[in-house]
Amino acid sequence: MSEHLPEDSGERSLWGATAIANPVESRLRESLDADVLVVGGGYTGLSSALHLAERGLSVVLLEARSIGFGGSGRNAGLVNAGVWRNPQHVVEVLGAEAGQKFNLALRDSPALVFELVERYGMDCEAQRCATVNIAHAPAGMRHLETRCRQLQDLGAGVELIDGARAQEISGSPVYRHGGILDPGAGTIQPLSYVRSLALAARVLGVGLYQESGLEELRRHGSRWQATTGSGSVTADQVILATNAYADGDSQGVRESTLPVYIFQCATEPMDETLAAEVIPGRQGLWDTQALMTSARVDGGRRLVMSSAGSLHGVQRSVREDWMARNRKRLFPQTRGLRWQYRWSGRVGVTSSKILRVQQPAPGIYAPAGFNGRGIGTGTVLGKHLAELIASGDRESFPFPLEALQREQWRSPRAGYYQYGTLALQLVDRRGG
Numbered sequence: 242m243s244e245h246l247p248e249d250s251g252e253r254s255l256w257g258a259t260a261i262a263n264p265v266e267s268r269l270r271e272s273l274d275a276d277v278l279v280v281g282g283g284y285t286g287l288s289s290a291l292h293l294a295e296r297g298l299s300v301v302l303l304e305a306r307s308i309g310f311g312g313s314g315r316n317a318g319l320v321n322a323g324v325w326r327n328p329q330h331v332v333e334v335l336g337a338e339a340g341q342k343f344n345l346a347l348r349d350s351p352a353l354v355f356e357l358v359e360r361y362g363m364d365c366e367a368q369r370c371a372t373v374n375i376a377h378a379p380a381g382m383r384h385l386e387t388r389c390r391q392l393q394d395l396g397a398g399v400e401l402i403d404g405a406r407a408q409e410i411s412g413s414p415v416y417r418h419g420g421i422l423d424p425g426a427g428t429i430q431p432l433s434y435v436r437s438l439a440l441a442a443r444v445l446g447v448g449l450y451q452e453s454g455l456e457e458l459r460r461h462g463s464r465w466q467a468t469t470g471s472g473s474v475t476a477d478q479v480i481l482a483t484n485a486y487a488d489g490d491s492q493g494v495r496e497s498t499l500p501v502y503i504f505q506c507a508t509e510p511m512d513e514t515l516a517a518e519v520i521p522g523r524q525g526l527w528d529t530q531a532l533m534t535s536a537r538v539d540g541g542r543r544l545v546m547s548s549a550g551s552l553h554g555v556q557r558s559v560r561e562d563w564m565a566r567n568r569k570r571l572f573p574q575t576r577g578l579r580w581q582y583r584w585s586g587r588v589g590v591t592s593s594k595i596l597r598v599q600q601p602a603p604g605i606y607a608p609a610g611f612n613g614r615g616i617g618t619g620t621v622l623g624k625h626l627a628e629l630i631a632s633g634d635r636e637s638f639p640f641p642l643e644a645l646q647r648e649q650w651r652s653p654r655a656g657y658y659q660y661g662t663l664a665l666q667l668v669d670r671r672g673g
C-alpha cells in the first residue's frame with residue numbers, strides 16, 4: 242500500500258502526491274522474535290529502529306496504517322531545534338539540571354536530521370536553508386527578543402534579524418518587524434523523510450510491517466508479547482512511538498496527550514517571477530500571530546501555509562477561506578493563485594507543553610506530546626532511546642523518565658482548541 246491516507250475524505254495532501262515511493266509493503270503474518278519491538282512508523286519509531294539496528298540489535302517495527310500515516314507524513318516540514326516554549330520554561334517545569342540537559346539535547350536537533358539525510362543519501366528535498374521565527378507586530382518582536390536571548394545563553398547559533406531583513410527573507414509587507422534566524426535549521430518533504438528513514442532501517446535489517454496494528458501487549462515471562470490481527474512479536478523491550486495517533490492497545494499513551502489539529506493549504510505552483518518574490522531563499526517561517534501561521538515553499542514552487550484547526554466537515558470551508566484572507570494579507574502578490582492541496586493532522590499536546598518519555602511498565606518506553614515540534618525531536622529522541630536500550634545507561638539519557646500521565650478533561654479541552662480557533666478564524670476579516 243503506497244497511498245498516503247488522508248485524515249478525512251475531503252483532504253488531499255501535497256506530501257502524499259509528491260513523496261518518494263513507500264518502501265514498506267508487507268503485513269505481519271507470522272510469529273517473530275526480536276530484541277526490541279517498535280510500535281509506530283513515524284520519526285520517533287523509525288529513528289529508534291534505525292539507531293538500534295546500527296548498534297546491532299534485532300528490531301521489528303509495527304505500523305497500524307502506512308509509514309508516515311501520523312504527524313510525520315502530514316507536518317509542515319520545518320526542521321527546527323528545541324521545543325515550542327522558551328528554554329526558561331523547560332527549566333521552570335523540569336528544574337535547573339534536568340531542564341538544562343533536556344534543552345541541550347534538542348538544541349542542535351536539525352544537525353542530526355541533515356546528517357542522516359547525507360549519510361543515507363535520503364531523497365527528501367532537504368534544504369539547510371534556515372528557518373525564521375518571524376514577528377507579525379512589535380509585540381511579537383519583544384517576545385522574540387526574550388526567546389533569542391535565552392537560546393543564545395544555551396549556546397544555540399541563532400541571531401536576531403531586523404525588520405528590513407525579515408521583509409527581504411519573507412517577501413511579505415506584514416513581516417517587517419524582525420525575527421530570530423536559525424541558520425542550522427531548514428526544511429524537508431516530511432513524508433519523503435519518514436519513508437527514507439524506513440528505507441535506511443530496512444537496509445540495516447529492521448523488520449518493517451504496515452497494516453499491522455498492535456492489538457494486545459502482554460507480559461510473557463520476562464519479555465513482552467505483542468499481537469496484531471495476523472501475527473505476533475516477542476521482544477525484550479518495547480518502544481511505543483504512537484504519540485498523538487495512538488490506537489489499539491495504546492497502554493494509556495492515547496490519554497497522555499490532548500489531540501490538537503493543524504491544517505495546511507498549498508497553492509498551485511508559482512511561476513518563476515512570483516517564486517522569486519515569495520520567500521526567495523526558501524527559509525521556513527512561522528510567526529507570532531495568535532493564530533500562528535507557518536509558510537514555506539516546496540520543491541514544486543508551491544506556497545505551503547499552516548495554522549490551527551482541522552478540516553473536518555463544515556470546518557473546512559471556514560478554515561480554507563480564512564487562510565485565503567490570511568495569505569492575501571501576508572503575501573498579496575499570490576492573490577491569483579488557487580489552493581491545490583489541503584490536509585490536516587493531529588498534534589499531541591501536554592499540559593506542561595513539554596514532551597514526556599513515559600514508562601507504563603518495566604521494559605516499555607512511551608514518548609508522547611511533542612507539542613507540534615517533532616521532526617528533529619523525534620529523530621533525536623529515537624537516537625537517545627536506542628542508546629539507552631543498547632547500553633542500559635540511564636544517567637546519560639537526557640530526558641526525564643516518567644510514569645504514565647493522563648491528561649484530564651481531554652475532550653472538552655480539545656474541543657475548546659478546535660472551536661476556539663474556528664471562532665477566531667470566522668470573525669477575523671482582515672485581508673477580506
Ligand SMILES: Cc1cc2nc3c(=O)[nH]c(=O)nc-3n(C[C@H](O)[C@H](O)[C@H](O)COP(=O)(O)OP(=O)(O)OC[C@H]3O[C@@H](n4cnc5c(N)ncnc54)[C@H](O)[C@@H]3O)c2cc1C
Nearest residue numbers: 281283284285305311312313316319455488489586615616
Ligand atoms: C499539520 C502538522 C504540522 C506540523 N509541523 C511541524 C513542523 O513543521 N516541524 C516539526 O518539527 N514538527 C511539526 N509537527 C509535529 C510533528 O509532525 C510530530 O511531532 C511528529 O511527526 C511526531 O512523530 P512520531 O513518530 O512521534 O509520531 P507519528 O508520526 O504520529 O507516528 C505515530 C504512528 O503510530 C501509528 N500507530 C498508532 N497506534 C498504533 C498501533 N496500535 N499499532 C501500530 N501503529 C500504531 C500511527 O499510525 C502513526 O503512523 C506538525 C504536526 C502536524 C500534525
